[in-house]
Amino acid sequence: MAFGFGPQQMGYDRAITVFSPEGKLYQVEYAFEAVKRGWSTIGMKCKEGVLIAVERKKLQNLIDLKHLEKIFVVDDHIMTSFAGLAADGRILVDIAREVALRHRFLYDEPPTVEYVAKVISDVKQAYTQHAGVRPFGVALIFAGVDEFGPQVFMTEPSGQYMSYYAAVIGQNQSQISEYLEGRYNYDMSLDDAIVLALKALMSVGAEEVSPENYEIGIVRADERKVRKLTEEEVAKYLERAKA
Template sequence: MQGQNQQQAYDRGITIFSPDGRLYQVEYAREAVKRGTPSIGVRTDGGVVLLVDKRISSPLMEEASVEKIHKADNHVGIASAGHVADARQLIDFARRDAQVERVRYDQPIGVETLTKDITDHIQQYTQVGGARPFGVALLIGGVTNGEPRLFETDPSGTPYEWKAIAIGEDRSTVQGYLEDHYDESLPLDEGVELALRALGEIRESLQPEGVGVATIDAETGAFIELSNDEIREYLVEHDLLGDETAGDADDADGADDDATEE
């Protein structure tokens, strides 16, 4: 009984390490990320691809209200998995940070610099009593001096750089597909195809309305979010477009999901 009470004490105290060196609240935040719908990032010679699964929980829901891809600056995009409200707070922080860099130094912020500023902000919430960690992971993709960069943030405040990465539910399956099929010399459009095929490993039906895609071109450094028509062209061209009725069934299955975890 005493052991259980000790466990609960470490459970509640975000600033207290357990005897085996764990911060339980950070681990619970990672579990929140695992429950979110997947997001995928692919870095290629031609730029960075960000793809998200925008699971629509009801045919009455406005598609545009499901926000999982965000423009942080003209050359940086961010995709999330986990609690949407937490993601919005970090996106706002990233946008302010990028604008301060432009106003203060008259130059775009580096992708790595932005990522580390965000993770420093996240890390503070693992040391302050009375606040919980952010229950979200971010994929930050962009271009710095013509070089594509792709980073992942962890609820602990640790940044990781990747060539290709998946976050959210079924991460191991999607990541396994990326590891088997990734080629760093891919052009940007084939990076989009790779990300769509990786998502197809865990989704029986892919519909343009249920997928979000954005690219950051290495040559122009421009963040561009693809329209539904452009996504449909990719799905049709690569024989990935699912049956409309199957997509409706998936939407109905997702209706029980927590709307705050995307």
């Protein structure tokens, strides 16, 4: 008689603090699956600054996309977006804002992008090794311009974080990353980077595109100030992306 002793039967997927024989934490891996179901999000840096571009989808006809915020200001020079469980993302955004505010209060200087990303990653990591909690089912992209120039960091549910030229999270992550790999150039202008990000999102999105389906935030290297593009500005970049 054959007996099944997969991860479910052995209980490895229920206990967050127990490794499977393969060295896996199944609850953390399940958190990664939640990220894959999130909206496609791109963070990108170039010599002129950084951007975050998010594809917004109307899940219900009664939803007003104009008031559906997906890019959040952390500090004057840092912004973030996430893919995964929205409630988890909202909590971590609030923590990131508090971290940035506390840093300014204590040291009288703005925090670096990496500092904020690392603190959030530390919070995530703590939720992978304590009983009675679960991992955050969300990945965040932090983008901004600090004393080290344009910066983009992505934090994973496991607590790992890395610096990227272009980071992709959410649905169609592999296809969008593959699209960007052959076309990305750090020396491109910020305008060209915005167009490239839109083309990448359009390559896996619906045939009919509208400015309200995309949210874009930028930080120019010479300004170090987060700014969200208006719907009219997004429309102009979409025309270039379609050409």
